[in-house]
Amino acid sequence: MIYKELIIGLMRSGIFGFGGGPSVIPLIRHEAVNRFNWVTNDEFGEVLAIANTLPGPIATKMAAYLGYKQKGTLGAIVAVLAHILPTCLAMVLLITFVNVLSNSAVVTGMISAVLPVIAVMLGVMAYEFGEKAVKGLGIYIGILLTIVCLVLIQTISIHPAIVILVFLTYGAFHFKIKAKIKNKERGME
């Protein structure tokens, strides 16, 4: 009953995720990792990283990958449709009520009260990725590189995709360079 799981998991994350695709990611992760065990937490993180180097909406990329991994192309189609169709249809049906909806104090109140919750979910993911960075690179370099990235992206406003590409490119040679340095040290001794 993988299809049923895909539909439930991705529809739920599509309907309860506010603030655009990137803020839906913690919800998708909860369904994919904790609830249905489609992928491990590590795999989810890796796929998310690769997805960020590609253009286009992030939530649908993740949905397509998760569906594809379970059930191939059909799984990808089912997963994406489950994620986007309910809100896309709502968009078409509700446009006549646009003024009622966006001017109502109740609706704006509801949306603003969800913002801190989404922020917490994103914060938890940030913490976990930071943990992973520390685990893979050691505490000093892990924290240092995270701060460097934060400055590059937030302060200097370099596009995230460029930063990711630079780090990926260096990463491809990371172990080679590390081995070279080790050899040199050994040569000196």
Next chain:
Amino acid sequence: MILVSLFLSFLLANLLGYGGGPASIPLMYEEIVNRYNWLSNAEFSNMLALGNALPGPIATKIAAYVGFGMGGWPGFFIALFATVVPSAAALIFLIKVMSKHRDSLIVKGMTIMVQPVIAALMIGLTLEMFQDSYHSLGLLQSALIAIIALLLLQKFKVHPALVIILAFLYGGLVVPHIH
């Protein structure tokens, strides 16, 4: 003809939109308002207001709305197809290539080095979200909701959707009376 234009404009907006759906909104605006005159400036803002009031990814909501408005149901599906499929197919292809070389030190190095960037990206998103929340709710309410949400999610392992429903109830019943 309209279907071809729909396809091309949404394809373009998403292939050039780096950084997820929200990043492609200005590109969509360019195509929808300036280039094809499918919507006026005011109509676009109205649509965006509705889109932001509804859950789910934003780029697909815009594609669905404009596609349906210009080309009926065929337009709806073609605009969505152009928005979703190219980047999703590219991701699946890329992951396939990478997992074939899973054990190579090159791929391993790449997955290690990308972690700090993703951590930084997530920290950035978190800060932005807190800022939005601070602007609409103020510090006290934002902090209170955040702490309760953190406890429910991490300590009591409540499903995120349930926590969001609770926030909705609070936002619908309490927030309008505070301002």
